[in-house]
Amino acid sequence: MSAPAPERRLLPLAVSPSHPGGRSAMTCHYRCDDACSKPVPNTTDNGYFGDIAAASASRRTILKGAGLAAAFVGFGAASAMPAAAAPATAPAAGAPRTRGRGTSPFGFTPIEPVPAGTDKVVVPEGFTWSTIIAWGDPILPGAPEFDFDRQSAAAQAGQFGYNNDYTTLIRGKSQNDATLVCNNEYTNDELMFRGYTGSASLTPEQIRITMAAHGMSVVAVERKSAKAEWSYVRGATVNRRVTATTPFVVDGPAAGSRLLRTSADPSGTRVLGTFGNCAGGTTPWGTVISGEENFNGYFSAATAPADQAAAYQRYGLTGSKGRGWERVDGRFDATQEPNEVNRFGWVVELDPSDPTSTPVKHTAMGRMKHEGANVTIAPDGRVVAYMGDDERFDYLYKFVSRDTFRKGNSPKARKHNLGLLSEGDLYVAKFTGDGFEDGISDGSGEWLAITKDGKSQVPGMSLEEVLVWTRLAADKLGATKMDRPEDVEPNLVNGRTYVVCTNNTRRTPSQIDEANPRANNKHGHIIEITPTRGDDTQPTFAWKIVLIAGDPNDPTTYWNGYDRSEVSPISCPDNIAFDEAGNMWIATDGNALGACDGMYLYPLEGPHKGHLQQFLSVPAYAETCGPLVTWDQRTVLAAVQHPGEETGGSPETPLSQFPYQGDGQPRPAVIQIRPTR
Template identity: 55%
Template sequence: MRKLLPLLNSGHAGGRSALTCRYRCGDACFHEVPNTSDNEYAGDIIAGVLSRRSMMRTAAVVTVASATAGVVVAQGATEAHAATTGAAAEGRGGHGHGSVCDGARGLRFAPVEPNTADQVTVPSGYTQNVVIRWGEPILRGAPAFDPDRQTARAQAGQFGYNNDFLSLLPLREHGRQVLVANHEYTDEVLMFKGYDPANPTREQAEIAWAAHGLSVVVVQEERRSGKLTPVLRHHLNRRLTATSEFRLTGPAAGSDLLKTSADPTGTKVLGTLNNCAGGTTPWGTTLHGEENFNQYFANGSSATDKRYGIGASATERKWERFDKRFDVAQEPNEPHRFGWVVELDPYDPESTPRKRTALGRFKHEAAQPRLTRDGRPVVYMGDDERFDYFYKFVSSKRMKKGDSRAAHQHNLTLLDEGTLYVAKISGDSPAAEIDGTGKLPDDGEFDGTGVWIPLATGDVSHVEGMTAEEVYVFTRLAADKVGATKMDRPEDVEPSPRTGRVYVALTNNTDRGKTGKAGADEANPRNLNKHGQILELAEHWDNPAGDGFAWRLFLVAGDPEDPATYFAGYPKDEVSPISCPDNVAFDPHGNLWISTDGNQLGSHDGLFGVATRGERRGELKQFLTVPKGAETCGPIVQDRRVIVAVQHPGEVDGASVEKPASVWPDGPGRIVRPAVVAVYRQDGRDIGV
């Protein structure tokens, strides 16, 4: 007889369900904040390092050529299985929008109204198709998906669960591209009939191992419609799972801190876990951030375990029962082998992905590179935790252009040598003007300057009392020591391919301002911050290793009728409501697109486009919403289509396979399945023009 699931507490931070908190991050928001350091108030740190306005002006005149040098922009794509077309609500999109033709170029569509429909809802005049679902076979020999006859072997050849980050890369085959997807985590209660959380079986654990990781699948474009379909069993198609081999590279590889009984070399790791967002490199590889890896490890106890959120008891999934590497008491160094940025070569299905230790170990939401004027990669990274930090890595090597094998092999070493930095941020307004309500200071903007503090360069530590190896493995502790600025969950980061400015999604932080916790500062101006903000940063690219930058808040999210919101100065009665920005991406016109996670405004999560330049700067319009319980992830915005990952549909408290909370994407009587969706215009024209 199947045991009843335990009752779930619904009082979780943001708009997430308790089920989401259990399976995605191990109830991180209900645990004590790992960062207990006593860093300074951001407004008191820096005096006159830079002129914010002069730096912003300098960034604005960076040439397009230098800002986009070598950036891979995947154009085109293709159809897929039949899909339901979500009907967009006509009218104002929530706050006073006019006709479809209104808006910045790329944003000329009728905004979708906030809603709670159990579907992907898109604007009037647009349609959609499901590109690929969880369980669809992508490798030769993999069987068709059968939810009642799942096996680990089958799942290892099928598209994984809970698709998050997406990347599309060009392919020299007519109308085809390479789609790369992260599979962040598994919802066992929504995957297996009769699942008993207290007593999972070995087979269920092994299926979950196989459903984590990465998928590479070639997709075919239907030129007349804009649809995408997977090319099943293409020779480039690949699955990487929690048991695939990965290689540790860079300055910490081989460290005693990374050695285990199964790997005395400290260089070979089985698997990648909780891959959230990522990035696409100018040399044609993809980057994947290992985020909430801590939840997979049981029986932690040390101070470093606590800083990384590893619990002292059993885990939710109980994997430690089936593999001792998930038991910290038996393998204390195994958690040190996760929390890295993974680099994958999607064009070489025989290659071993690399975990780049030079980029530091923390809860990587994403890692998005761009090139400096002299051709060196700079990678921006957020640590997705309340009161954690924003980082960058500057390579010491220049990228080699061309398709030669020698150039490719050289470029695969770019992220192993360089300097890792953490950000320390200062506001330019008196502390008394930042009162925690979100009220703008007297100068009319939340803005200021900042410095990049070096943590380590190769084998050299810049942090007193820590070796370089310790800095890379315990990066959070190193950043604590140098007094980095505590941020409101820095998640995805995206440099603009047109201006070079960098946009950082700060999702929320409902602990800010609570007793004993850091209060509001100019970069994080609201206490009990449940809606989040987006920070815009500018640097001098002639000197990428320089110690200064300028910043301002581009958006302060929430209901536009709330006086504590801000949309780059754009009239607030003409924008869509937005809450909890997460993933960000740019379209070909230079507009920023924002996906949300945990909407606190009563609507389902969605995807939004916002102009970043010109007289319409700050004009924000909702493009789509996702089904019940789902999160919008991995947006890619091309000329003719928008692609999103619909993650964890039906992830609602009390839901199970037997009692689903959603019927997406295949309708009643079918198991709920995360999937990738392509959206395009019915008339075949470009998006938003």
């Protein structure tokens, strides 16, 4: 299944997608409730910092000269490690590279961009791909084999969920057994059921099927040796499905709040289900945290209660028509249960080692459209979690735990660590630029406290209000409006954190600032944050942009100082991960250059810093999610989400047949890419 890489060259990618951000209109409908066609929820007049005159007058000239030719062109097309050779250990940062050796254990010749609509997985020459698990594969004991035309809610509750996003692999007792955990973000109802003409055409059973296809999937995987491929273990003890009806416990300062109480749960501490789960992270104590993102589109909200009108508008609930779930479960009619909406939009934590455990929603970490959360351990032992709110003009957040991490896996240490995200301080970021004159978008920043020592830091808002209505609290503090901050990942090798801003086509020339330096930002950018004195708990930080994505022929793109004539085109970075050498792996969502989405390797240190290379292209109308490089540096995992998701696609006229298992229908799946020898 591997594909040869043609001779390296740049393509004139000028195709205009049907949607301004590169996504299909179908994607916007199901994932974010058609957010692009609605007013931006953030209507605050928070100032845009920076020298706007300098930005508009001279930015193109400054960035045009920002690319610096590398001393060695040894990583990529000119001199990649032979793809069939055994992976090599990365040289130390700054060490000269010789022909045949790369900056990553994966030496490869980058692939060319693949035209949008091409229904093919493409990997570099010398690599092969295969499926680990796909939508509908049975994972629980007694679950039936997948049958597209005979699906049931009971069957789906025991099968792998739909539209897998964040993916992690937790190592077991040996290097050849592990637990795979995936988010199942949302469903494409029109691709799941024949004859679909809208949510009103779904039967109650079909609605329950979609509810069971959301949430998270936990499944054991194994391989025969380090060189063998991974396969999933059906019926394993750890296997689990978490769906839209799984019980969750609510903890933290807002647990029991009047804003979380409903007729079914007057305590405000027990919630059924999770959905809209996008990105996430794996904690040092072995749990998985997941972000509930576009929850607003699941509720029918014709009328907001008077005391929550501003919050409903700010969270995109005003005018939401829902997904039809209220037909089988009245809590999704926000007119009847106005507080049910407040029980979603949280960071949730799941212990994959214990299938009997109750997952938790952490109110101390605030409520927003969480792309995800990722943690690092500060020098004093406290846990710091970084989070992005994935909406145009929304904010970057940080949570600092009250208590400190305890090493070891004793029952006492584990119990302690399982409570680390339950209490702590919440902050939102304000960026300040130092001017564009230095040719680099960079500057300093500060963390504005939303909560501190168990108290609200926002005048006029109580502790429960700032945690349930976190966006409103951040608005009042004057946080910096960002271009859809999605995945935010600490790099444990270099101690810096990276903020992925996917795009923002609504930003106008008068609204650009140094941290968001491009109007009509169709292609996105990535910001590097360096905490003061290397301590993530500090109230200040330094920052700089390390990638301004787009066609390398565009002189306003920026590749961390690397010669743009040697890099792969990239658009709409979404999720990122880091390998053992600290190199960044980027997955894209909504390529606005007329190509399929893909995965890219982006070195952050050494003479090849900024030499972006495309490693994977996913099939027609799919998104690349869950980039993960395994601990032995031999396998790359990718979650291929929503294949065939394009206007006109249906079970009768599928626009993709990925993962090509002979049933004629597209099925989201997790794949693995490995060297052929």
